[in-house]
Amino acid sequence: MPITNAQIQAAEAIQDAAAHDPSLQVRLVAGPGTGKSRTIEERVRWLLAQHVPAAAIAVVSFTRASSNELRSRIRAYCDTNNQAGANYVRVSTLHSLALSLLSAAGLLQYPAPPLVLDDWELENVFDAEFGHLQDIGKRRREAIRREHEAFWNTGLWDPSNYIPPNPPITDAERASFTAFHGPRTQTYSCVLPGEIVRQCLQHIQAGTLDPVALSHLQHLIVDEYQDLNPIDLQFVDEMIARGVTTFVAGDDDQSIYSFRHGSPAGIQLFTEKYPSAGSRTLSECFRCTP
Incomplete structure (x- = not known):
């Protein structure tokens, strides 16, 4: 049987409730085909509609390809819903965000932007x-x-x-x-993928870089949270410790980047680390009718 409009509307209501969660930390557990990307798109639209400055929102995904796709989807979704400002929301990899913070702090000693x-x-x-x-x-x-x-x-x-x-x-x-x-x-003028987040984290922990003061960041959205490694997770923790509202999304049952030390433990244990976090789950898969 085909998926009905009623089923789609019910699933989108659950996605919207997750996207609109006002908690300072939110965990979204979502397997393949359950609407995780749409929920992130709606999260961005909702924040912009709440008059959060676009420049105060950062969305990060694990790879260049996934962040590029997510950027396009967020902009298209906001355009469809007549929400301005999406073009000014930063959507990038975590490496790129760390690199921009180091650059803003004047801590990159390269002959050209790396x-x-x-x-x-x-x-x-x-x-x-x-x-x-x-x-x-x-x-x-x-x-x-x-x-x-x-x-x-x-x-x-x-x-x-x-x-x-x-x-x-x-x-x-x-x-x-x-x-x-x-x-x-x-x-x-280049950096290797693993080193840049660690460099940024070291400066944050040493007090030589204030990520929030530099970026004016208020909201951080992290896609594919299950693929973050221990240093990436510490980086996110530092943002949370500085008052950044954080929405993390991913699958708690897989990590395709375990060879790069990513682990689903980060999303599995998120609500233990942050007991007051909102916890949401998307369970309806739309990739095949059965």
Whole structure:
């Protein structure tokens, strides 16, 4: 049987109730096809309708592709609902948000505004040059970089979900990576994905960067929360500690980026960490009628 209009309206009522939750922290648990993106779109529209300045709203998703898609959807949704201001809402990755904060604080020492390397650039430019200069094969040079990324993402050199290569990375290999990383990222004005959030977090915790004063952020919406790693989660916690109203959304039963130390524990334990948080669930899947 086809999905009925009554079913759609009932599901959208639940989505809207989640989007309009006034709690200072809100957790939305939503599996595939249950309307998570629409709920985020409605959240943005509702905030704008409540006269929250567009520049005070930040929406982050895990990858460039997902953040680009979400930006387009938010703008189209607000246009359809005659809500102005969506074009001025920041929709980006968490890496990009951290990078902009470091830049605003004058803490980026690069010859030009740096860009975050994507997977292709990591493999075919950064790793390739590192391997060529050090005479290291493809698999080994990737393993050396990934060990550093594990540390940047978790704060630990040997996190529980990290599988070290055989043989283990040596002190000499770590030193060679560090010696290459600093000058090369300066030359290309680039940063690696894992390092930038950690740098920003360190400055926030040290008191040398005030993210709210710099960005005037009032509302943070985090998509795909189950894919955040421990350092990403600490970054969000710092925003919450500074009074930013935070809406997190994701699937508590999967994390496709576990290889980058993402874990559904972040969304699973969110209401334990923040007991007063609103907790909402979308359970009706519309990807197939059965």
